[in-house]
Amino acid sequence: MSTEVLEKPELKDADTGPEMFHYVDKTKMTESAILGTLVQALCGEVFPVTKVPKPGSPVCPACKEIYDSFSE
Numbered sequence: 001m002s003t004e005v006l007e008k009p010e011l012k013d014a015d016t017g018p019e020m021f022h023y024v025d026k027t028k029m030t031e032s033a034i035l036g037t038l039v040q041a042l043c044g045e046v047f048p049v050t051k052v053p054k055p056g057s058p059v060c061p062a063c064k065e066i067y068d069s070f071s072e
Helices: 026-035 059-068
Strands: 038-041 046-048
Touching: 026 038
Parallel strands: none
Antiparallel strands: 038 046
């Protein structure tokens, strides 16, 4: 039996600020909120989902630009 100590990975805050919301896959967002898994936003940021945006919440400009390019 091993008594090895595992270090918690460092999670950095998104460069856009803690109150900026990112675009992520909806099914992965739900999974992250329930299980605590990490998600990757369109802009490349990786983080656990801890909050749900309300209408009018600020959105990551890079995510918005990538999302808008899909509809062109």
